[in-house]
Amino acid sequence: MPELPEVETTRCGIEPHVLEKKIRSVELRERQLRWPVPANLGDLVSDRKVQSVGRRGKYLLIDTGNGTVMIHLGMSGSLRIVPGKTPAEKHDHVDFRLQDGNALRYRDPRKFGSIHWIEGDPMDHPLLVSLGPEPLTGEFDGDYLFRQSRKRKAAVKTFIMDSHVVVGVGNIYANEALFRSGIRPARAAGRVTRQKFELLAFNIKQILAEAIKVGGTTLRDFIGGDGEPGYFKQSLNVYGRGGLPCRECKSILKEIRLGQRSSVYCSQCQK
DNA sequence: ACGAAGCCCTGCAAGC
DNA sequence: TGCTTGCAGGGCTTCG
Numbered sequence: 001m002p003e004l005p006e007v008e009t010t011r012c013g014i015e016p017h018v019l020e021k022k023i024r025s026v027e028l029r030e031r032q033l034r035w036p037v038p039a040n041l042g043d044l045v046s047d048r049k050v051q052s053v054g055r056r057g058k059y060l061l062i063d064t065g066n067g068t069v070m071i072h073l074g075m076s077g078s079l080r081i082v083p084g085k086t087p088a089e090k091h092d093h094v095d096f097r098l099q100d101g102n103a104l105r106y107r108d109p110r111k112f113g114s115i116h117w118i119e120g121d122p123m124d125h126p127l128l129v130s131l132g133p134e135p136l137t138g139e140f141d142g143d144y145l146f147r148q149s150r151k152r153k154a155a156v157k158t159f160i161m162d163s164h165v166v167v168g169v170g171n172i173y174a175n176e177a178l179f180r181s182g183i184r185p186a187r188a189a190g191r192v193t194r195q196k197f198e199l200l201a202f203n204i205k206q207i208l209a210e211a212i213k214v215g216g217t218t219l220r221d222f223i224g225g226d227g228e229p230g231y232f233k234q235s236l237n238v239y240g241r242g243g244l245p246c247r248e249c250k251s252i253l254k255e256i257r258l259g260q261r262s263s264v265y266c267s268q269c270q271k
Numbered sequence: 272a273c274g275a276a277g278c279c280c281t282g283c284a285a286g287c
Numbered sequence: 288t289g290c291t292t293g294c295a296g297g298g299c300t301t302c303g
Contacts, residue, residue, distance in 0.1 A: 002297090033280095034279070034280095034297090034298085034299085058297080058298095072297085072298090074279095074296090074297065074298090075295085075297055075298095076280090076281080076282085076296090091281090108280095109280080109281055109282070110280045110281050110282080110296085111280050111281080112279070112280065112281095112296075112298085113297095127298095127299085151273095152273080152274095153273085153274080154273080154274060158274090161297090163298070163299095170296090171296070171297085259274095259276090260275095260276080260277090260295090261296075261297095262295075
C-alpha cells in the first residue's frame, strides 16, 4: 500500500535508471486499470528521452518532452527496473523498454493504480489541478490546517486524508500522526485547536520525512529486486494494533471505522 | 460547499 | 484439504 514515502522512494529509485534514457517501446499486457491505459502509449513515447521524473502527491510524472506519463501506484502498485529479458509475472501489466536493455516495469495486482498520458502542463490535469499542498513544504503548516478546518464537521482524520486539503497522507500515517499529536481521529476537524494543529502538521512532516529517509536506505532493491522498500518494518504505534496495549500507557487501543477506513487510537493518550 | 456512501480489484484470512 | 465468504484499501465519483 504505497503511501507518499513509498512513492517518493520509488521516484528516487527509478530516476537514475530512466533519466536521459530513451524509451524504445512499450509493452501493454493489461490496459484495464483504474482508468484504461491509452492503447497508443507506445507510439506516444517511443524514441522519446526521459527529461525528468517528478511527483505531485502520489502521482509520478515522467516527462518525455512531448508530454507526460502520469503514474499512480494505487495501493498495490510498484515500479522497478528489471533487465530486459526478465519474464513478466502475473500482474506485470506494463513494461517501458529502455534503450539500455533494461525495462521500467509496472506491476499492480489490484489494479487500483493508473497510467495517464498528459499533453501540456501536467499541473493543469483535472486530477492534479485542485490538489492541496505538499505536506513537506512550507505551505503546509498548523496555521493552514487551522484555517482550512474551520466549520468543518468531518472527522479530523478524514480531513487530513482528503487530498484537496493536503496530499499524501494515507491511512497508516494519518493514524500515527494523530496518535503522536494526542488527537482522537473522530474529533470534528473544526473543533481541533490551533495548538493541536501545529503539533499535527509538525508530526505529519516528521513521520513522512522519517519514512522517506528509511526508504532511501533500501534503494538498491529497486534493481532486479522485488521493488518493495523495506522501511515498512518500522514500528507503528497504533496502525494494525487495535486491541493491543498502547505503547505509552498500556491501555487497550480502540479500533473504529471512519470513512470506511480502519482507525486505531488510544482513548487515554488521545483526546 | 460539504459530507457520506459507492465503487473498482485481488490476495489473503477466516469460516465451514 | 478445499471451497466460499468477507474484508482491506486510495481516491475518484455520485448522490443527498
